[in-house]
């Protein structure tokens with residue numbers, strides 16, 4: 001069992017253990033970052049979505065060894081309850097979270113989509129979120145949340 | 161200051177949005193072990209031996225069998241028939257037999273491979289037909305857990321004299337709740353009190369079950385809910401089972417133990433929607449007025465009674481649909497099979513029978529040559545209508561308003577013609593269709609259920625000036641926390657952020673009854689309002705007025721509380737005097753009031769692959785009053801998408817008595833790309849007994865999609881397919897059968 005390092009939410013972290021341990025377990029159990037959720041453990045629900053070098057991945061399918069030397073971002077990297085990010089504020093305003101279990105994964109997929117310059121229209125957002133299952137909302141308020149956040153951003157940018 | 165009717169922010173929203181909300185598996189419980197479950201691999205058999213591999217290091221583990229149960233080996237619910245751990249006999253696949261715990265999750269799972277159960281296989285009954293034929297006795301002499309009979313008028317005579325009599329048979333499958341957080345419960349002992357935390361809907365159910373299992377006083381059991389990642393009924397009764405398992409392991413291991421199911425185990429072993437077969441025989445006049453409805457309902461309950469009797473009751477009471485008919489007979493039964501018990505799922509029996517009642521109109525329309533919409537309009541409930549149980553609908557009947565809105569906003573007539581033209585053109589690559597449904601859904605417990613429950617809720621004022629809503633109703637995503645704070649603050653006339661909502665913890669809150677049956681807002685919300693009114697009166701008489709500032713609140717609190725740390729204002733449910741119900745005859749006011757919904761769906765079916773795309777949904781739902789319009793809309797859209805999933809995609813496949821597609825890979829629920837755009841209108845026909853006029857909203861959205869989808873598929877293809885889900889395979893098979901029949 002070796003040690004490997006990865007950057008999690010901007011911090012260099014060392015993991016000592018088997019390289020095939022799932023990234024989700026390392027995040028949740030070793031680093032106590034429990035914002036990332038497990039809904040299926042087989043790459044279907046997207047609740048475990050984190051960003052690996054900026055791209056969304058299912059952390060239940062990734063052995064931690066694959067993240068060695070790379071950048072991992074989890075929901076904890078966005079805002080705090082006191083200071084929500086724009087995207088999180090969009091979800092609060094548009095009721096994008098109900099039970100909330102899919103929310104961290106949704107946020108990370110949406111965050112990656114917007115950050116990478118993805119289009120802020122209904123069809124593009126739905127495609128970007130199509131790997132994230134939500135059983136509560138019927139998706140419409142989630143899509144509204146993402147679009148509201150994207151529009152908010154633009155508005156602010158144009159005001160500058 | 162008023163917050164009712166406003167879209168205030170979700171109370172626990174910031175925590176949920178930042179990953180700080182603590183779900184069960186996120187709890188940091190020092191020294192906690194992981195529990196796993198040894199389950200049966202035969203649908204029916206005698207356990208000959210449970211063998212533990214002698215080469216395995218069992219001394220590192222804690223193992224529990226039925227012999228370790230200090231009280232009675234039964235999961236207390238309605239009937240005492242379901243054991244916590246099978247003893248001697250197994251009656252379904254995935255039935256719990258033994259429990260294992262270890263400090264390490266992977267090692268706990270590893271141990272399952274080193275236990276073998278030897279069975280003497282017994283004949284099994286796996287279908288409704290075999291259960292009714294009593295191929296093997298599972299429950300009493302006839303395998304019928306429960307039956308009901310509703311009678312109004314003289315059905316036989318009315319059928320004999322009707323202009324036309326039209327028969328139909330409709331079938332619906334199981335459905336998996338598929339909450340994204342799997343079941344999860346933890347237990348430990350603390351100062352002689354067994355503490356249970358879990359992802360669950362009904363903390364007091366768990367207390368009642370543990371009391372019997374452990375043979376301890378209720379005061380020695382404390383159950384509190386953790387943030388719960390969806391329930392939809394699936395966390396109504398099964399958590400009592402898991403809590404029993406976790407408790408036994410924790411007591412034997414003398415340390416905390418948590419049991420977190422993986423997706424496969426959750427899907428294969430826990431409860432689902434009851435499959436059903438519903439037959440209609442309907443007499444009408446030539447111009448389409450109902451004269452008689454004869455309905456027969458059979459549901460598959462699985463191996464144990466669980467909540468089947470209550471599910472059947474609700475199914476029975478909705479079986480005639482939202483229509484007035486002078487002569488009605490509904491006969492219903494729920495039978496036992498050697499399959500995992502079915503249980504609560506949003507709608508609770510009603511979506512099954514309403515599917516049949518609504519879709520049957522398409523058949524009637526064909527025979528009479530009258531459009532189904534016109535037929536529905538002619539017979540629909542209105543103020544003054546008398547239901548199958550003889551209930552007079554005195555107020556808050558929004559059925560027609562909902563239907564009018566949906567017909568108008570969906571451009572129903574125009575679309576119908578447009579799609580007729582499209583479908584008539586053989587060069588088009590697809591068929592298109594539009595279908596409409598309209599349903600009612602009773603809010604709260606059936607008949608005298610609320611009286612038996614005698615629910616309590618309250619508002620507390622602490623000496624320090626905190627205002628706290630006390631209720632056992634759980635937040636499972638629907639917005640309970642926010643909505644209770646809205647109701648209490650508006651009733652008191654104080655700012656929303658003065659209100660706190662206590663965690664549902666059985667040592668802190670009164671028993672408000674279960675979080676089910678669309679009762680949280682209407683029934684428990686009504687109790688919160690009454691308790692707040694009592695507090696308001698106390699403020700007025702003992703302090704002179706309701707405080708207007710925080711400082712004044714503190715002063716008033718000190719005065720009202722005196723030496724006590726807090727004063728609780730608790731109230732108990734009181735039956736509205738006009739509601740009467742007879743459980744023996746099933747006559748009277750089945751529910752205090754009904755909510756109503758209409759739903760139009762447009763879809764497109766690929767002519768080559770028979771794949772269906774839902775283009776658009778238009779729905780209007782009369783829920784009395786939307787306490788929080790955006791959350792109400794969220795319930796409606798979310799519930800409707802579950803209904804669309806049931807209608808088009810979701811089908812648990814059973815083989816040898818167990819669900820074989822117990823994974824999200826092959827049990828397909830709708831994604832963001834499957835979900836259509838929803839046009840939602842909330843209709844508000846206030847109910848005089850509901851808080852601010854509110855009725856129930858939780859389940860209603862589940863009722864309407866399936867019959868509308870089947871009607872739209874009929875419009876598109878010309879074929880009435882009376883079984884869901886309408887998968888490409890099923891549509892193809894139905895059309896092929898038609899083509900075959902045309903050739904002969």
Ligand code: FES
Pocket residue numbers: 037038039040041042043044045046047048049058059060061
């Ligand atoms: S938990 Fe990783 S995709 Fe479901």
Ligand code: FES
Pocket residue numbers: 096097098099100101102103133134135136137340389390637
């Ligand atoms: S909010 Fe519950 S699963 Fe998405």
